[in-house]
Amino acid sequence: MTSTATRGTGAARQRIIDAAVALFFEQGAGGTSLQMIADRSDMTKAAVYYHFQAKEDILLAVITPALEGVAQVAEAAAATRSRSASLDILITGLIDQVIENRRLGAVLWADPTIAQVVVSHPMLQDVGIRIHRQLIGPNPDPATRVRVSMFGASLKAASDPALADLDADTVRQQMLDAARRLLGLRPPRSAT
Amino acid sequence: MTSTATRGTGAARQRIIDAAVALFFEQGAGGTSLQMIADRSDMTKAAVYYHFQAKEDILLAVITPALEGVAQVAEAAAATRSRSASLDILITGLIDQVIENRRLGAVLWADPTIAQVVVSHPMLQDVGIRIHRQLIGPNPDPATRVRVSMFGASLKAASDPALADLDADTVRQQMLDAARRLLGLRPPRSAT
DNA sequence: GTCTATAAGACGATAGAC
DNA sequence: GTCTATCGTCTTATAGAC
Numbered sequence: 001m002t003s004t005a006t007r008g009t010g011a012a013r014q015r016i017i018d019a020a021v022a023l024f025f026e027q028g029a030g031g032t033s034l035q036m037i038a039d040r041s042d043m044t045k046a047a048v049y050y051h052f053q054a055k056e057d058i059l060l061a062v063i064t065p066a067l068e069g070v071a072q073v074a075e076a077a078a079a080t081r082s083r084s085a086s087l088d089i090l091i092t093g094l095i096d097q098v099i100e101n102r103r104l105g106a107v108l109w110a111d112p113t114i115a116q117v118v119v120s121h122p123m124l125q126d127v128g129i130r131i132h133r134q135l136i137g138p139n140p141d142p143a144t145r146v147r148v149s150m151f152g153a154s155l156k157a158a159s160d161p162a163l164a165d166l167d168a169d170t171v172r173q174q175m176l177d178a179a180r181r182l183l184g185l186r187p188p189r190s191a192t
Numbered sequence: 193m194t195s196t197a198t199r200g201t202g203a204a205r206q207r208i209i210d211a212a213v214a215l216f217f218e219q220g221a222g223g224t225s226l227q228m229i230a231d232r233s234d235m236t237k238a239a240v241y242y243h244f245q246a247k248e249d250i251l252l253a254v255i256t257p258a259l260e261g262v263a264q265v266a267e268a269a270a271a272t273r274s275r276s277a278s279l280d281i282l283i284t285g286l287i288d289q290v291i292e293n294r295r296l297g298a299v300l301w302a303d304p305t306i307a308q309v310v311v312s313h314p315m316l317q318d319v320g321i322r323i324h325r326q327l328i329g330p331n332p333d334p335a336t337r338v339r340v341s342m343f344g345a346s347l348k349a350a351s352d353p354a355l356a357d358l359d360a361d362t363v364r365q366q367m368l369d370a371a372r373r374l375l376g377l378r379p380p381r382s383a384t
Numbered sequence: 385g386t387c388t389a390t391a392a393g394a395c396g397a398t399a400g401a402c
Numbered sequence: 403g404t405c406t407a408t409c410g411t412c413t414t415a416t417a418g419a420c
Contacts, residue, residue, distance in 0.1 A: 012385080028304040030223020034414065047386050049415065110302040110348070112220040132354070142358055146366035149349035150374075156302070156348070157341035162324070166334050174338035182342075182374040204403080226396065237396085239404050247396065 013051045013061075015041045020058050025103045025159070029059060029113035059117050066108050067118075067127050069097045074131045083137060084185065090135055091151065091179045098158040099172045106159035109152065147183050154179065205243045205253075207233045212250050217295045217351070221251060221305035251309050258300050259310075259319050261289045266323045275329060276377065282327055283343065283371045290350040291364045298351035301344065339375050346371065 019040035023032040034055055038045045052058045073093030080086040098105030107114060118124045135148045154175075157163065163171055180187060211232035215224040226247055230237045244250045265285030272278040290297030299306060310316045327340045346367075349355065355363055372379060 026304060027308075028220045028222040030220040031305050032222070033412080035412080044387065045414085046388080046416090050385065053415090055414070112218060112303075113223050116219075142362050143366050143369070145355060145358070146349065146363055147370050149352040149355055150346035150367065150370050153348040153352070154342035154346040154374075156345040157338065160341040160345070163337060163341055166337070170334050171338055174335050175342065177335070178339045178342050178374055181376065182346075182370055184373065225394075227394075236405065238398085238406075241397065242403065245397090 016048055016051055017061050020062050021104055024107045029111050066104050067124055070131060071127045074134060077134050095172060095175050098155045099168050102159045106156050109155050151179055151182055208240055208243055209253050212254055213296055216299045221303050258296050259316055262323060263319045266326060269326050284368060286347060287364060287367050290347045291360050294351045298348050301347050343371055343374055
């Protein structure tokens with residue numbers, strides 16, 4: 001269904017993707033070789049090449065589903081008229097995304113190799129540009145822009161090893177609370 | 193004077209370090225080869241090896257001065273009795289550090305390869321642990337820990353290409369302001 | 385669908401000329 | 403202090419057996 005897929009029904013393919021995410025998180029995408037991915041997937045290098053034609057295809061398979069989640073958040077926010085409600089959908093949705101897959105969040109928002117791949121694929125880059133515009137809103141003064149950049153970078157906290165002992169829901173709630181304060185928002189309805 | 197230095201008086205050595213920082217920022221430390229560093233420094237690979245015995249020595253030469261700046265911030269904060277004053281020294285000092293070298297900040301706080309090198313050198317790791325403890329303070333509840341993680345990650349904003357057109361002082365002031373709100377601090381004396 | 389075997393080149397690192 | 407030339411290893415990627 002997805003254009004990235006070359007062959008493979010799914011089981012071994014997913015094992016490769018999971019191994020890749022773990023290694024990208026630990027070593028960075030640039031520091032990860034196909035041999036490492038093959039070893040973690042309990043396969044040979046050649047078996048990996050059966051499922052993916054090139055290393056970049058593995059990168060894309062890792063990135064694409066995550067960016068699809070982000071794209072859905074952008075759509076939901078665009079469907080709202082009120083600026084403050086739309087902003088709240090954005091930060092809630094983005095935090096939900098990085099909590100849902102805590103490791104993937106770090107890879108997606110911080111790895112330079114991933115950033116290069118995203119930039120070289122306009123369809124992926126558009127998602128990033130669109131959500132960035134929505135976050136900044138109609139008033140792009142320096143204060144807002146700096147806050148939005150800090151918020152984006154702060155999403156990496158979800159995968160901070162120092163917070164690994166906290167359960168997902170606590171991190172989610174605290175991140176949401178802190179993000180609202182960072183961006184200068186009131187809680188939408190019920191207070192903390 | 194520094195134990196990292198192997199040979200070289202300084203000129204070519206610094207060119208290598210500058211090239212390395214730029215490449216680590218663009219490609220990640222794991223994705224940067226000695227050949228790339230040599231090309232950017234307008235040298236051959238062998239000439240680079242005259243100044244540094246191994247690739248890791250280049251990493252250390254990049255990290256060490258930056259971490260020394262962080263260590264000074266930690267010392268200044270430790271010399272203060274008041275908790276809120278010490279916290280303010282910490283966030284002001286750390287933001288000053290990442291503004292001073294906007295590219296190095298991103299590398300230092302986000303690259304997995306750098307993180308691995310820091311962990312393997314106890315002296316460097318201690319600096320990170322100490323400043324983390326000081327930021328969290330005597331009351332390590334989940335809310336504080338999540339906020340501190342977000343603050344640390346948010347320092348990467350200083351090197352966000354989307355903010356490259358803003359002058360350093362604007363970014364510094366806005367980051368400081370946002371960080372205080374994120375961590376729930378009052379401005380120490382004069383308001384914004 | 386997974387394997388062995390291998391190609392062609394880039395990798396980190398060294399030796400020795402100048 | 404910088405060079406060329408080279409080492410053995412590891413890299414991405416392919417071909418073809420099973």
